Amino acid sequence: MKNLELDLGERSYPIFIAPGILADGALWLKYIAGSQVCIVSNDTIAPLYLADLKAQLSEKNVCEVILPDGEAHKTLAVLEQVFDTLLANNHNRSTTLIALGGGVVGDMCGFAAACYQRGVQFIQIPTSLLAMVDSSVGGKTGVNHPLGKNMIGAFHQPNCVLADLNVLKTLSDREFSAGMAEVIKYGLICDAEFFGWLEQNIAGLMARDAELLSEAVYRCCENKATVVAEDEREGGRRAILNLGHTFGHAIETAEGYGNWLHGEAVAAGTALALALSVKLAWLAPDVAARGVALLEQAGLPVEPPSNMNVDQFLQLMGRDKKVVDGRLRLVLLVGLGEAVVTSEASIEIITEVLLAAGVSA
Amino acid sequence: MKNLELDLGERSYPIFIAPGILADGALWLKYIAGSQVCIVSNDTIAPLYLADLKAQLSEKNVCEVILPDGEAHKTLAVLEQVFDTLLANNHNRSTTLIALGGGVVGDMCGFAAACYQRGVQFIQIPTSLLAMVDSSVGGKTGVNHPLGKNMIGAFHQPNCVLADLNVLKTLSDREFSAGMAEVIKYGLICDAEFFGWLEQNIAGLMARDAELLSEAVYRCCENKATVVAEDEREGGRRAILNLGHTFGHAIETAEGYGNWLHGEAVAAGTALALALSVKLAWLAPDVAARGVALLEQAGLPVEPPSNMNVDQFLQLMGRDKKVVDGRLRLVLLVGLGEAVVTSEASIEIITEVLLAAGVSA
Structure with missing residues (x-):
């Protein structure tokens, strides 16, 4: 067992x-305060793990909400199903929600917990690699809007995160690769040693x-916990966790949620961020090449979709949360394991990089 | 000019x-941080005051959302209109929302601000008496669910509250009376001197x-600020502000949102809470009678609707947020200006009080 503590004062919790x-x-039942529990899962994960989870909750008053699987269903309208179930079962402020699923389930369940009766407790049980290393840790919750990803949400920290490595066995190859995009991200932004370890062990992984x-x-959660503890509400440094995400969100929105998996869009977005870092002469070309090569070895796309044009990219990126009063803020690298958040990249230079990557004019 | 400060540490703000x-x-423009402003109002208030407000914002980049008027529209579905407008106009994290309206607009605009891009700033400009003395102060935001009032929401404090007394001139008599229900509440729960002042001045008011x-x-906001500063997230004492509200929410939900105004339902609920306090021998009958008489002088209903039965009351009250693991928590009086939050009233005694008030079995 490897345990970590995310240190956020009175909102601290174990992973x-x-x-x-x-x-x-026996390990985690103490993180459920009251007698009421509501499990939120999806129709892919529930048949695999819901019974195992419920077997541990035999002394609780349990209800469940099984959402349709996929990013396309991460909407306010689908979120209402959680509220419907909670109210139909008279769940009150002392209820505990449990997210059993990947990033979509975790984000939705967490946001439901943030809003139900103005805030109840919840537990994250991530079942995808991506959710284990990234979305289940740090308290970002929310849903998508047709005009932008994760545009409606809250910061709401769980009581604990349970990463059961056994559940990764049932993950599809495509989902597993998508999770590797976030794993590789930590090496690039803040942990050069880990990046080297990933290069050596990519076949085994x-x-x-x-x-x-x-x-x-463990290494990913450790890195994430350190960054989040410094800057819980993303006033500054936490934004480095969004390497590739502003480009990536534009891809996800343009292609329709779920057609590109989040991790796939982040991989292609990371390749663009690396190219932009090189274009600005902030990063050595060979470091960018190592990043792209590792993403490819993880089975990820490193080129933007062929049907997007430059205007579409710029417009969708302009809607991202990483915009402050008209200036596009991007995460770029100044070295292996060294990221910066910057508004210095001009629209012209971003356009050049998009064109060089094959995006149409 | 009368100013107050709601003291909540780094979330403090002026009223x-x-x-x-x-x-x-000149007084309040400094509470808008960035260049983007989104005004949220409704189709009753906007024709009266939107132009005046916009005249002050000529140097800002302003958009507006005009919602349909009324509690029936305080839903997640209508809230989406605010997100649609913000995104269509590329509003980012530095935007400031302004609520120009009564309690419904304030609650919805505040909740939109709590959730948009995981939290942006907002200003409350309450245009009803009820919103001025109660809902605009203290950071409670949210929307209703078909199965319960204010069940989906957040605590999110505004940057400031602007109570322009001139706008009360255009309020309908019915809305004005509804606001008086909350005014009288403060006297009953925590300010006996103010209650006496209200009795003396009810005709002039x-x-x-x-x-x-x-x-x-001023007196209402002062009382509310004191209570909220002690207990921002309603872990304890803040709940006294809900005198009459658990009964009242049951009435609003049963009758359909908007058919009974919130203040009307609170008035009838307060009369029930007073009767229950007397029934438990916690309150002298003459104090309860003074409370009921003052509500009547303010033009408010003091009897529950004739079409509700006891089971309906109990079921809807059981869904209220003031329930902790199966025990119904109610605000009752132990004296004039002295409220307690208690789980001691049994279902049997609540039933007796409802029957005595004319609710059918």
Whole structure:
């Protein structure tokens, strides 16, 4: 068992990383305050793990909401199903919500917990690699809007995060690769040593070697916990976690949610951010090339979709949250493991990089 | 000009109370951080005051959302209109929302501000008496659900509150009376001296004497600020502000939002809470009678609707946020100006009080 603490004062919480943790209620039942529990999951994950989870909750008053799987359903309208279920079962302020699923379920369940009766407690049980290493940690919750990703949401920290490495065995190859995009991100933005370790072990990781995966999840959560503890509400440094995300969100929005997985869009967006860093002469070309090569070895796309044009990119990026009074703020690299948040890249230079990457004029 | 400060540490903010403040941008423009402003109002208030407000914002980049008037429209679906407008106009994290309207507009605009891009700033300009003395102060925001009032929301404090007493002139008599329900509440729960002052001045207040109204709004905001500063997120004492509200929310939900105004339902609910306090022998009957008489002098209903039965009341009250693991928590009086939050009233005794008030079995 590898444990971490995310240090946020009175909102601090533990992250437990181990195989089989889902069935170890003795470890985590104490993080449920009252008698009412509402499990939020989706129709892919529920058939696999819901029964195991409920077996641990036999002494609680449990209800469940099974959402349709996929980013396309991460909307306010679908979120209402959670509120409907909570109210129909008379859940009150002492209820605890449990997110059993990937990033979409975690973001929606967390946002429901943030808003239900103006805030109730919740627990994250991430079932995808991406959710384990990124979205389940740090308290960002929310839903998408047709005009932009994660535009409606809240900061709401869970009581604990349970990363059960066993559940990664049922993940599809495509979802596993998508999670690797965020794993590689931590190496690029803040942990050069980890990046080197990933380069050495990428074959074993892609073969889902249990020891290697455990180490990778731990290192990612450790990095994320450090960054979030410094800047919970993303006033500054936390924004480095968004490497590739402003380009990536534009891709996800343009292509329709779910057609490109979040991790795939982040991978292509990261390649663009690396190219832009090189174009500004902030990053050595060979470092950018190593980043792109590792993404490719993880089975990820490193080129933007062929049907987007420059105007579409710029317009959608302009709607991203990383805009302050008209200036586009981007995460770029100034070295391996060294990211900066900057407004210095002009529209002209971003356009050049998009064109060079094959985006049409 | 009467000013108050709501003391919440780094979330502290001023409440300005004066006639004509809407047109005094020099006073409040400094509470708008960036260049983008989004005004949220409704189709009753906008024709009266939107132009005056916009005249003060000529140097800002302003957009507006005009919602349909009324509690029936305080829903997640209508809230989406605010997000649609913000995104269509590329508003980013540095935008400031302004609520120009009564309690419904304030609650919805505040909740939109709490959720848009995980939280932006906002200003409250309450245009009803109820919003001035109660809902605009203290940071409670949210929308209704078909199964319960204010069930989806957030605590999100405004940058400032502007109470322009001139706008009360255009309020309908019915809306004015509804606001008086909350005014009288403060006397009952925490300010016996103010209650006596209200008894002496009720005729002048109902005639909307400007001096008296100014004093009343100030005293209410002062009381509310004191209570909220002690307990921002309603872990304890803040709940006394809900006198009559658990009964009242049941009435509003049963009758359909907007058929009984919130203040009307609170008045009838307060009469029930007073009767229950007497029934438990916690309150002298003559004090309860004074409370009921003052509500009646303010033109308010003091009896529950004739078409509700006891089961309906109990079921809807059980869904209220004032329930903790199955125990119904109610605000009751133990003296004039002395409220307690208690779970001691049994279902049997609540039933007796409802039957005695004419609710059918």
